[in-house]
Amino acid sequence: MKSTSLSLIAGIVALAAVTGFAAATAPGDGGTTEAKTATRLPVERSSLLCPAPGLSDLAETTxxxxxxxxxxxGEAGTAELKQSAATTAEDATGKGGSKGKKDKKTTDAGKPVVSLKExxxxxxxxxxxxxxPALVGTATGRLAPGWTAQxxxxxxxxxxxxLLGVSCTGPDTDFWFPAASTAKSxxxxxxLTNPDDTAAVADIELYGPDGSLKSDVGEGITVPAxxxxPxxxxxxxxxxxxDVTVHVTxxxxxxxxxxRTADDxxxxxxxxxxxxxxxxxxFPGIPADATSVRLVAFAPSDDDADLNVKLLGKNGAISPVGHEDLHVKSRMTAGIDLKDITKGEPGSLLLTPARSNKSTPVVAALRVVRGKGS
Structure with missing residues (x-):
């Protein structure tokens, strides 16, 4: 069996908020400027969302x-993941988004699927x-700081x-997904999962190798409360x-x-x-037995990006022959096949600006295939 693993850069979750107080007087008032030391306060509430894992009767999820x-x-608090109100894929693909139709097998969304005790x-x-269905989760009290779900x-x-693995994510308003595809295979x-008690409205933009892909139905997708x-x-x-970059706002x-991506x-x-x-x-953690590695990058700004590509291994950094650099045009998606770049040893990939005086931001992903045969 072949298995496809798509690895992307992840951000760091902040575990504390910083608050402070400052007081100042205008010049000439004879007063002084006073500033108190910032205070670190623990997170009191965290939210996580887990996508619907199904699409197959054979799916087994943990x-x-x-x-x-x-x-x-602080207080004991709770950390619970509960079922969302599922919406069918057919409802979601029409213009204007979902009609809010619930899946026939949706059960009581109020009963926790996973409940953390301590x-x-x-x-x-x-x-x-x-x-x-997808899961919507909230953690409070001492269970909130650093709460995570897989x-x-x-x-x-x-x-x-x-074998599909994903970390449940926090809600946001802006997402980039390089390495998606509209290929026939x-x-x-x-x-899209909405954790709140009011409907959300999302837009989906697609960018291919030649720029924006024309779409009239990716705007105004309603995600019910x-x-x-999907x-x-x-x-x-x-x-x-x-190679397609997906932008969700x-x-x-x-x-x-x-x-969720599936290839024939x-x-x-x-x-x-x-x-x-x-x-x-x-990009850390490319496995030693990778039989195919594809790098996909996108430059969202008005400037092109020129990047140096290096493989980091146990003996240092090397430039892959034939793929020492990558040119990414503005608002276009670029992809290159690095094949079996690790050559039997685990490694990591590093992308850096080709010119020290010019750094153009990009988003990028690796598509890693392991195994051969059927």
Whole structure:
């Protein structure tokens, strides 16, 4: 069996808020300027969203919820992941977004699927089948600082086969996804999950190798309150492209966003959102037995990006022959095949500006294939 793994840069979650107080008097008043030391306050509430893992009756999913010990004191609090009100993919792909139709097998959204009891001890739960909905979670009190959840799904057969792992994410208003595709062999869904009690409205923009892909139905997608909407990106445009960058923004509200990608030959996996655009990017953890590595990058600004590409291994940094640099045109998606770049040893990829005096921010992703045969 082949398995496709899509690795992207991830951001760091801030665990504390900084507050302070300052007082100043106008010149000539004879007063003094006084500033108090900033105070670190523990996080009191965290939100996480886990996408619907289904799309196959053979899907078997395990959830793991965890808060590290020593994150803070305060009240005991709770950390629970509950079912969202599922929305079918067919509802989501029409212009104007979802009609809010609920899945036939949606159960009581008020009952926790995973409930964490105390810091330092993980809680797990299992689910199976194609109708498992997305989860909406909230942590409070001493369970909030550093709260995280992981979703792992196995599908043993069919076009969606694979081992799919993704970290449940916090809600936001802006997401970048390099390495998606509208190719005939691919079936990529953007999963949008709304954690709030009011509807959110999202826009989805697509960018291929020649720039923006024309789409009239990617605007104004409604995500009902505490619901999840999967959108098949190939229905948003008639243009076919192997490498596509997906940009998700919200007009109102906030959502969690992640892409489930399935390939006829290599199976399926989750594609997490990239970090914010940056001039320097690091991709750690390319496995030693990678049989194919594809780098996809996108420059969201008005300037082109010129990048140096280096493989970091146990013996230092080397430039891959034939792919020492990468030119990414403004608002266009660039992709290159690095093949079996690791040559039997684990490594990491480093992208840096080709010119020290010019750093153009990019978003990028690696598509890693492991294994051979059927």
């Amino acid at each position: 959830y793991t919820s965890f808060t590290p010990a020593g994150g803070g004191g 810091p330092g001890k993980p809680a797990t739960a299992d689910a199976s089948g194609a109708d498992t 979703q792992t799904t196995t599908v043993e057969a069919g076009g969606g086969r694979g 691919r079936e990529d869904y953007v999963h 505490r619901s999840s909407v 959108v098949l990106i190939s229905t948003l445009t008639s243009e076919v492209a192997e 919200t007009r109102t509200g906030r959502v969690g966003a992640v892409i 030959e290599t199976g399926s996996d989750w594609l997490a959102a990239s970090a914010d655009p940056s001039g320097t990017l690091v």
